[in-house]
Amino acid sequence: MTNDRVAGRPSGSVRETQGALLPGQRSITEAEKLAEAKLGGIPVHRERMAAVANIHRAASAVRHHLENSVLRGSDLTWTAFVVLWVVWIWGESETRHVAEEAGISKGTLTGVSRTLESRGLVRRTGHPTDGRLVLLSLTEDGEEFMRRVFPAFNSEEAFVTAQLSDEECRGLASGLRRVVLQVEQHGEDRRRSLLDGAEPAPRRSGRRARD
Amino acid sequence: MTNDRVAGRPSGSVRETQGALLPGQRSITEAEKLAEAKLGGIPVHRERMAAVANIHRAASAVRHHLENSVLRGSDLTWTAFVVLWVVWIWGESETRHVAEEAGISKGTLTGVSRTLESRGLVRRTGHPTDGRLVLLSLTEDGEEFMRRVFPAFNSEEAFVTAQLSDEECRGLASGLRRVVLQVEQHGEDRRRSLLDGAEPAPRRSGRRARD
């Protein structure tokens, strides 16, 4: 039993014992306090925890909303749309760059891009001089699709950020960009130093070593 | 052909033609300009687009980093850890609340909680008076696990936000919270009014209607 006097509560669901509780705002600050109490003395970086937790809350809420509004009607998955968007914005690109930009693995991109190809939205062409590379580009149908669907997508982006001013959006984007850069620039070193000495890592899914 | 003079570029990869290009910062602002040019006149909510895009970039980067640092060593998936975290923070809870808080579906939670149960980290008990409910709580092993692993997790949360001051973290969390609240409070109405009149929605995966 640890810190029962602080973190303790009557039996039954916590939510029920607190009455009507809006998700989000209050629950996350409650969570911070409870976490600190749970750890009993060990300091918690509360702002960091709240920021990171809310990044994921927001990402999942936004993705869910977009999947069930604009994307559902187009019969496209989130990932497929992101890939389409990346190729649309950047123009003809090598697959490894598209995969990185879209935040998916190369293996996943192979499948997604084939799906998009079979729907006539993207074109896959070999690189003229380097036979290892494959270039992705939008077909005319793909261009037309994005001209039609992106405005709707962007409208929902505006909807989900409706509580924020333009200036606040800029601040938000700037903060998030710094998080992305931090991980991209120092993440690998950090991970290496964390398990320094230790074996690289086990793995629970995916193809097994042939060995 | 639309706006070729504005959006046009020499053939080959865009990335190659721009020289060394840091991912993140520059690419997203480039993307905004390119998108606007692509749409040729139709206004784009640039700040909104940048904010939303960066939410997903950041979420995926942070998740990736955490999965490959603290979680890999514990042989837990991201989702399993989030569920564990929610139950740890909130104490014994009904499954539907845990699922919502963790941002996953009820069906997924069934599988995840069984996995966690089989590892002896959580306990599943029937509700004393309502036979439909199942309550989740941490076992003593689960408590011990979180006391050990959460500090490491929190340290990585601090790492990914290292470029931000405490004050900036608070601002970031606040902005994201408003996004979450906006979707939670008005998202369903919005989706309903968007496809108003139209058929509810098709579906591409999952169990088929029995006909």
Next chain:
DNA sequence: ACCCGGTCGTTCGTCACCGAATTGTACGGG
């Protein structure tokens, strides 16, 4: 006592996604 609309967690069909192994191409020495 019995239905009956509503709500709970679980089941299950159907993909999405990851990442090691694999395959194929490029290119710089011997």
Next chain:
DNA sequence: CCCGTACAATTCGGTGACGAACGACCGGGT
């Protein structure tokens, strides 16, 4: 010219996840 190395995309085994259908259960009305 033919290797060996490097690096590309693809293949494929495996898990993760969704969400409609389902069965168990609640509680109020008839």
